[in-house]
Amino acid sequence: MPMDNNIPLRSDAGPDPAIKRLTEEEFVKFSRLIYEESGIYLKDTKITLLSNRLRKRLVALNIPEFSDYYKYLNELPHREKVIEYERMLDVVSTNETYFFRNERHFEAMVHECLPEIAKVKKEKKLRIWSAACSTGEEPYTIAICVRENMHLFSDWEIEILATDIAQSVLEYAHIGEYSGRRIEKVPPEILKKYFTEKKNEPGVYLIREDVKKLVHFYYHNFFKSQFPKDIDIIFCRNVMIYFDKKHQVELVSKFYQSILDHGYLFIGHSETLHSISEDFSYKKILEAPVYVPNPRR
Numbered sequence: 001m002p003m004d005n006n007i008p009l010r011s012d013a014g015p016d017p018a019i020k021r022l023t024e025e026e027f028v029k030f031s032r033l034i035y036e037e038s039g040i041y042l043k044d045t046k047i048t049l050l051s052n053r054l055r056k057r058l059v060a061l062n063i064p065e066f067s068d069y070y071k072y073l074n075e076l077p078h079r080e081k082v083i084e085y086e087r088m089l090d091v092v093s094t095n096e097t098y099f100f101r102n103e104r105h106f107e108a109m110v111h112e113c114l115p116e117i118a119k120v121k122k123e124k125k126l127r128i129w130s131a132a133c134s135t136g137e138e139p140y141t142i143a144i145c146v147r148e149n150m151h152l153f154s155d156w157e158i159e160i161l162a163t164d165i166a167q168s169v170l171e172y173a174h175i176g177e178y179s180g181r182r183i184e185k186v187p188p189e190i191l192k193k194y195f196t197e198k199k200n201e202p203g204v205y206l207i208r209e210d211v212k213k214l215v216h217f218y219y220h221n222f223f224k225s226q227f228p229k230d231i232d233i234i235f236c237r238n239v240m241i242y243f244d245k246k247h248q249v250e251l252v253s254k255f256y257q258s259i260l261d262h263g264y265l266f267i268g269h270s271e272t273l274h275s276i277s278e279d280f281s282y283k284k285i286l287e288a289p290v291y292v293p294n295p296r297r
């Protein structure tokens with residue numbers, strides 16, 4: 001995926017074309033491992049993509065062939081294996097995102113979800129989770145929307161959790177520096193209010209501290225890590241498409257345990273809970289597809 005920011009994050013050109021493409025047999029081994037560790041399901045057609053992404057680990061470790069890397073992974077002691085699996089998943093994951101992506105979701109959140117939560121919730125604590133947050137544009141968009149509606153939450157504690165399986169995107173998010181396509185959809189008045197343009201770098205913007213401090217970034221793997229509790233709103237957009245049905249079912253049932261009764265779940269436009277979960281009901285709010293938890297049995 002070509003990146004339009006100054007901080008290079010991903011290039012699928014592959015760093016060293018001298019390392020040959022994965023053989024079909026190697027592809028099966030690696031894709032099975034990736035599936036077991038992350039739920040990411042790679043079709044056979046992804047062989048070039050996976051070769052290009054994995055090459056980065058081979059180059060970093062100075063390993064000449066994929067078969068050697070596979071052997072190396074298997075022979076690592078437990079602690080080192082966990083670390084290298086994380087690094088492998090980091091290069092394999094797809095991290096496309098930008099500010100105000102699917103803006104209808106944010107309109108629905110601002111005009112209905114936030115006022116409703118402010119009205120019904122007794123404990124003055126707002127907890128929103130951007131699950132699979134990538135480079136931070138989604139949780140920062142949420143934080144901007146909350147900042148714009150602080151009149152609803154003047155004496156509330158506000159926490160926006162932002163998690164991802166890829167460490168490099170979390171580090172990127174932490175810096176909070178954006179440009180180009182990533183900020184194209186930010187309305188000019190919002191850009192002016194919540195970003196600072198870098199001196200000597202026109203077009204490169206830093207997210208402002210008052211937005212930044214609302215967001216807490218953590219490493220989290222949907223299929224290995226513990227889920228947070230008592231969440232008012234979950235955003236889990238454009239990630240379920242990478243999982244098969246078994247993992248989608250598992251993920252959504254965990255979300256049901258995390259979300260409060262009055263909560264809201266936002267998923268991507270090309271995703272659905274139809275035939276995945278009966279724990280949530282579909283609701284259209286201001287043209288945005290939203291899911292709300294069904295009463296607990």
Ligand SMILES: C[S@@+](CC[C@H](N)C(=O)[O-])C[C@H]1O[C@@H](n2cnc3c(N)ncnc32)[C@H](O)[C@@H]1O
Binds near residue numbers: 040134169237
């Ligand atoms: C395409 S991005 C979506 C970003 C953002 N939610 C959006 O819609 O713009 C998908 C993200 O899911 C993350 N991801 C993939 N598998 C995951 C897993 N098992 N647990 C947590 N995050 C995962 C990837 O690292 C990637 O950053």
